Amino acid sequence: MQTIYTDVLVMGAGLAGERAAIEAAEAGFSAICLSLVPSRRSHSSAAMGGMQAAMGNCAKGEGDCPDVHFADTVKGSDWGCDQEVARMFADRAPVEMRQLAYWGVPWGRVVPGKGTYYKGGKLFDKEEKEENRGLINSRDFGGTAKWRTCYVSDGTGHSVLYTVDNVCAKLGVEVHDKTEAISLITDGVTCFGCVARCLRTGELRVYLAKATVIATGGFGRIYPGTTNAVICDGGGHITAINTGLVPMGNMEAVQFHPTGIVPTEILVTEGCRGDGGTLLDVNEERFMHIYEPEKQELASRDVVSRWMTHHIRQGKGVPSPYGEHLWLDIRHLGEKHITGKLREVYEICTSFLGVNPIHQLIPVRPTHHYSMGGVRTNKDGHAYGISGLFSVGEASCWDMHGFNRLGGNSLAETVVAGGIVGKKIAEFLQGAEVTFNSAVIDAEVKKQQERIGNIIRCKNGTENVYKVRKTMQDTLHKGANIFRTEQGLTECVKTLQETLERARKVGLKSNGLGVNPELSAALKIEGQVKMALMVAYGALNRTESRGSHNREDYPARNDRDWLTRTLAYWKNEKDDLPTLEYEAATQIFHIPPGDRGYGKSQIIQAENIPAAPKG
C-alpha cells in the first residue's frame, strides 16, 4: 500500500481548498490537495458572477463598507448565520480581493466618466469618478444595498481559480488529481488523514497528515436537477458523516437559484439580473415588481425563487415539454454587453438551448443551486467532534450564510475563509505532533478493502446503483423542494429510509476493475442517501420558515423557538435516521433579528435576545 505523508491534506482543489493550502505552504508546511478532477476543473471555475467585497470604488458602491456588507449578509441569512463569522468575512473580503489582484486576477476596473445602467428594464445614468480610475470595479447583485460584486467579465470563478492554482504551482502545493478520498482515518479523537482511491488505476492509497481539510464543495447531485457539477456529490461530507462524530450543520438549508435554464439546469449568472435583466411570465410581462416593489428582480435568491414558483402556480408559467418555466429577458442590454460582460451566458444559451439572448428570451426556472449546510466547524474552520479535521468553503457550515446566502458571497467565501482557516491550520500545526497508530490505519484500509470487495462480489445484494440514486434524487426533489409541508416531508423521509435499505444492498453489474465508474458511484450511494435523510428529516423537524427553508404549514419565521442551527449526526452506522441536535444560531448579536426589507414579514418574536454590543 502506497502511503504518502504531508503536513496538510486537503480534500478538494477548488478555491477554498487551494487558498487554505497556500496559507499553510507560506508558513512552511507541506500541503497536498486531492481532487477528483484536474484542479482547474473544480466547480469554483463555473461561478461566473463575482465576489462580494465592500470596495466602495464604483459610483453605485459609494459609501459601502464592511458594516453594510455584514448587515446585508445577516439579513440575507434570515438571521440564521453566526454573526461573528459573518463579521470576520465582511471585514476581510476587501483585503482578499487586493491579495488576488496582487497574484494576478484581472479584475474589472473603474472607468471614469458618464455611463448608463439598467434596473427593472429602465435606463438610468451614473458617473464614475476620475479619482477612482483603475481601482477594482463592482456590479450589482441581489439582496445588497450597494453595488459590491467584484468581477472578471462573467468568468470570475475561472479566472480566480486559475490564478490561485498558479500560486499553488509556484509554492509547490501538490495537487493529486483523479484521486478520491473514500474514508477518514481516525481513532475517534484525532484525524490522521484518509484512505483514497486512485482514479487512474483504481488502487487504494493512504494519506497521512497532521491536519486534514474537507473542501469538496457542495452536494447538489443528491437532487435530480441541479446547477452543480457532476463532481459535487457529497463525497467529502460522507467521509465525515461516517465517523459518527462530526455533525452536519443546517442540511435543510438548500438554495434554489432563480435562473437555471430549461432544460439541462445549467446556471445563468445572477449578473444577468444585476446588470438589469428582467423576469417575464407567459404573457411576457414583468411580475417581480408586484411582489417586491422595492428590490424587484434583485431581492435575495430564496425570495425571488419563491415568488417565481408562486407565479407559476398562479397559472402564469410558460408550458414546455420539460415542464413550466418563466423567461429571463436581457435583450435590452444590447449585443456589446451580452457578448462582452455576459459572454458565458451568451455561449450557454446559444450552444445548449439554441436561443440567441440578444434577440430571444431565455427559458428559466428555480433550480437547485447551493448547500448552505455542510460539515459544521467552529469559527477557525475546525470541525466539531474530531481534532485535526477542518472544513472550508461550500463543503463546510462555517456559517456565514445561515438559511440563505447572497449571490457573490459564496465565491468570496471560498478565498476569504480559505485565507482565514488556512492561517488557523498553520497555527494548529505549529508545534503540533501526531502519533500515527499503524493499527488504526491498517484497520481502516482493511475495512475499505472489504467494503469494495463486497460491492464487487454482490455480497450484500444486487441493487442497481443508478436506480437507487434516481429514487433518492426524485424523492428529495418531490419532498424537499422550495415549498415544503409536513405531509410531503414525512413521505419523503419514509421513502428515503426504504431507499437507504436498498442502498445497503447495491452490487455491481460490471467487473469493478480499474477506474470503474459504477464502483465509484456505489461507494458513495449509502452516504448520499444518509445526506438526503439529513436534509429531509431536518426540514421535517424545523417547524418554521426561514430563508430558503419554506414550510407552507408554518409560514412564519419563528425566532422564539428556532433561532437555532440544526446539527445532524449519523451516530451508528446501522441507524435509519440521523440524530438531530440544536445549538444557538449565533453567540453574539450585532444585529438583533428583524425584518429583511424584502420577502414576507411574518415573524414570531424571540423573548430574550441580547442587545447589540456598543461600538
Added chain:
Amino acid sequence: MARNLKFNIFRYNPQDPESTPHMETFSLEETDSLTLFIALNRIREEQDPSLQFDFCCRAGICGSCGMVINGRPGLACHTKTKDLPDEITLLPLPVFQLVGDLSVDTGSWFRELYDTVESWIHTSKTFDPNAQEERMEDAVAEAIYELDRCIECGCCIAACGTARMRPDFLGAAGINKVGRFLIDPRDERTEQDYYEILGTDMGIFGCMGLLACEDVCPKHMPLQNQLGFLRRKMGITALKNFFGK
C-alpha cells in the same frame, strides 16, 4: 420519428488484463435536445456501467470532456446529437495518456506545463494588506482576461501536428498562457526571460502554422493572432540577440 443513433466508442481498460483496445457499438434512441453528455450517461446507466468518460461542469466551462467526435476534437457536453449524423464515432483525445475508454489524463500534462512556463506573476513587490490595490486600466484587464479564458480542455493539443510529433511542444494552450503573462504589467519578466521559454522548437518556433488549434478551440480563443504576435515578437528578440542590441 426519432432517429436511432449508432455510437462507435473506443474501449480499453488498461487495468483489466483481459481488455484489449477495440471499438464497441451502442444504440440509443434520440430524444429532444440530446447532448453527448446525456447520451453517454444513458449508455453507462442503461447499457454498460463500466464505460469511462470525463464530465464535470457539463456546461462548456471546465474543459473536462474533450474527446474526438467524428474525427474532430471538441467538448462532448455542448455537442448536440442533432448536429451529427446517425452514426457517431467517439475516441479519446490523442497526445494525453489514456486512463480508460474515453478518459485521458490532461491534469498531469498541464501541471507540467505550469512549471515549464512558470505560469505565475513574477514580481519583486510584496503584498501590503493595508494598501489600496494598484491601479490598472480596465482595457488592460479585459485584454488579459481574453487570453485567460482558455479552459485547458486539450482540444488544441490533440489537433496539433507538432504536439503529435514532439512530446515537449508547449502547444497553443501553453504558448497562449505565456502570452497572457507577457501582456500583464504586474509580471516583471523581461523579453529575454520570455524568449528563453518560447524562443525554441519547444515553443513558438515549433509551430508549423497549420492552425487546427484555432479551428477546434471550443472557447474561440484568438490563437492564430496570438501565435502570430508571439512569433514576430520572439523573432525580433532573436534578431536582437544575434546582432547585439
